[in-house]
Amino acid sequence: EDQVTQSPEALRLQEGESSSLNCSYTVSGLRGLFWYRQDPGKGPEFLFTLYSAGEEKEKERLKATLTKKESFLHITAPKPEDSATYLCAVQAENAGNNRKLIWGLGTSLAVNP
Amino acid sequence: DTEVTQTPKHLVMGMTNKKSLKCEQHMGHRAMYWYKQKAKKPPELMFVYSYEKLSINESVPSRFSPECPNSSLLNLHLHALQPEDSALYLCASSLDRATDTQYFGPGTRLTVL
Numbered sequence: 001e002d003q004v005t006q007s008p009e010a011l012r013l014q015e016g017e018s019s020s021l022n023c024s025y026t027v028s029g030l031r032g033l034f035w036y037r038q039d040p041g042k043g044p045e046f047l048f049t050l051y052s053a054g055e056e057k058e059k060e061r062l063k064a065t066l067t068k069k070e071s072f073l074h075i076t077a078p079k080p081e082d083s084a085t086y087l088c089a090v091q092a093e094n095a096g097n098n099r100k101l102i103w104g105l106g107t108s109l110a111v112n113p
Numbered sequence: 114d115t116e117v118t119q120t121p122k123h124l125v126m127g128m129t130n131k132k133s134l135k136c137e138q139h140m141g142h143r144a145m146y147w148y149k150q151k152a153k154k155p156p157e158l159m160f161v162y163s164y165e166k167l168s169i170n171e172s173v174p175s176r177f178s179p180e181c182p183n184s185s186l187l188n189l190h191l192h193a194l195q196p197e198d199s200a201l202y203l204c205a206s207s208l209d210r211a212t213d214t215q216y217f218g219p220g221t222r223l224t225v226l
Binding site for chain 1: 117119168171211214216
């Protein structure tokens, strides 16, 4: 069964303390992996799309990487405004033309000043 | 610009009311989605429209009725809802292919009394 697991469930960092969030996936074949940030009561905000192992993307303090089994979201020198829930979603090959994403449960990040 | 707009932001309705949620995008995207999200859960796919035709209905109860009047607009008509339907309703759009990134709107917070 296709599955996405995110860890840790919750993470509390001090401002400036770098860390990584993990998204491990078990799918028949990966077509795309998506990272989103979500603030309470708001819609997910797109961060990155990764399509193949070895791919890396960066945006400000965030860097996403992808292997054949997992993706990491590295946060460098985080600020309090980086506090949010980070969601990972995967599209699998056996989805065909079905656009359904398989979602992880998210990592809730809190950055203390 | 990757903006999806949704109205209203908040909606309170009784179980006998009829209401509609609206979603709009002007990015030229040809796929549009409705999601439902409960607290501390990832988004749950409800409907997908591709080129203005309903392509996916995830076994959603008939009290939810989607409509796609044109390529930029997506509606969700609500009738005879139950209190357990209270949730954040999210609209999303993507360019064309199933592997394209989905961009989400801010959501409508629905409360059913």
